[in-house]
Amino acid sequence: DVKVTQSSRYLVKRTGEKVFLECVQDMDHENMFWYRQDPGLGLRLIYFSYDVKMKEKGDIPEGYSVSREKKERFSLILESASTNQTSMYLCASSSGAGYGYTFGSGTRLTVV
């Protein structure tokens, strides 16, 4: 089974800090995704990547950037964390086939 590993389960950061969320997958998947999940809003796509060094904006990219230097690793960067970025962040990967993504366990980020 594909494993998608997110480096932290819980993070608490201060407003204005630069925050790095790391995601690693072990099945040579081409595609990787970052979502945030908030009550009542569902999953919202922040950024995705179809290949190394490739990135595409999702629905809510403002305030975020990403990096994909290696195929297995996709990082989400909050350049200057703000309280409205407090959320559950989920990384996912896929082979590109139609039948779904594999998600990591999520990182619960609190910005104070």
Added chain:
Amino acid sequence: QKEVEQDPGPLSVPEGAIVSLNCTYSNSAFQYFMWYRQYSRKGPELLMYTYSSGNKEDGRFTAQVDKSSKYISLFIRDSQPSDSATYLCAMSAMGRAGSYQLTFGKGTKLSVIP
């Protein structure tokens, strides 16, 4: 109109009940239809997927797709407290770079009461 509509619930049923979860969609380009289960403070996990209209059964779970009505369902028989979770429907269509991209419903929170 949102591409995928899903009633957020919450839905509360007694143990042993049959549960019906539903989604409607508007995009005819969707080809694969999935159900994810998400336990509290965990990531979603793929429960079932189907490609065409019809039914697919896996143990106590049955996924049903009606493409003509743009309607999908997940049935859970003999529901158990361990089924308590949020269930998200998802659908995929070919996106850029020749890969499928998923569109998710917002999820229905289910509680099965012992």
